[in-house]
Amino acid sequence: MTDTASPAAGNSPDHAEIIDATRHWLTRAVIGLNLCPFAKSVHVKGQIRYAISEATDLEGVLTDLETELRTLAETDPADIDTTLLILPRALADFIDYNDALHFADLLLGQLRLDGTLQIASFHPQYQFEGSEPGDIENYTNRAPYPILHLLREDSIERAVDAFPDAADIYERNQETLRRLGLNGWREWMAKTEPALR
Template sequence: MTEVSAGAERDRIAGEVRHWLTRAVIGLNLCPFAKSVHVKGQVRYVVSDATDDAALFDELDRELRSLAEADPEQVDTTLLIVPYALGDFLAYNDFLYVADQLLQSLRLDGTLQIASFHPQYQFEGTAPDDIENYTNRAPYPIFHLLREDSIARAADAFPEAEDIYERNMETLRRLGHAGWLEWMAGKSDL
């Protein structure tokens, strides 16, 4: 792939993730904290070229360090998008353990955290097609790198933060699979 076509491919993938973020995460208010950083342009989208765990580990290491060193007013959160690796949810889930170990080895636990999104995301105790899983389903495997301080500030501003999970489940149950597809395609409003 030429550098120009690789750049266009990364732009296309990042565009799909932006659509998911604006339509699902923000549009359905699945994360009431996301809109502010999105509107302020403080979300960094990184499309990984990694095709194996070793290359992804190196890239995750760079992105964790980069976010920790970045001015929060410029970059508050990073979405590390992984289109060419970890397509299997169980492999992705196993890599999350490695990612958390990396966070600890960098002494960034308590400063940063990693949230997980995947096209096949499945909560424990759910069937693969349960609509509730769609709260964490994204177009590609994603490691969402977040600042603990930002989460604390957002939680203070949203007094019922512990209710978000249940509210999200209810929103998706109300939509159902057909409603989800229509919503994501921009064919319906709530």
């Protein structure tokens, strides 16, 4: 696994491209379309850890996930508030990825970190239950690579307190994507400027 939060980590061009694609998605989609009103603050403060897993199977993913969960739990939130564990070589099939989430949650419990941390899911083929693969609403959770997003429960609670309409985010995001449409999404994501709001 490559620790991209450390300046000493030697990023190969391949890793740099992975991080660049992930940051582009974060700034254009997540922040630029305001899909998560909590993301801009931690991005601007440099409190997001980008970790690339070299794992190619579930066992390797869970090993790297354990490392990242422990790291986040043991680190001052002022330094790392949230972690994006990027899986460019594993779980490319969404069904496999979705199945892996069960084991990720089991690991969270085994580490006695449920209630302290939680895991959110993003995938290039993300599909909500009851939706069709091509439905634009799925793009609220589509990222350039499979990602396990590790979040602090305390940070979520503070963010929800600051945004009283937090419960409406899911519906608002789906409406945003419906208005944009697939062609609009592609045009928006093709632009290179950060689109920070």
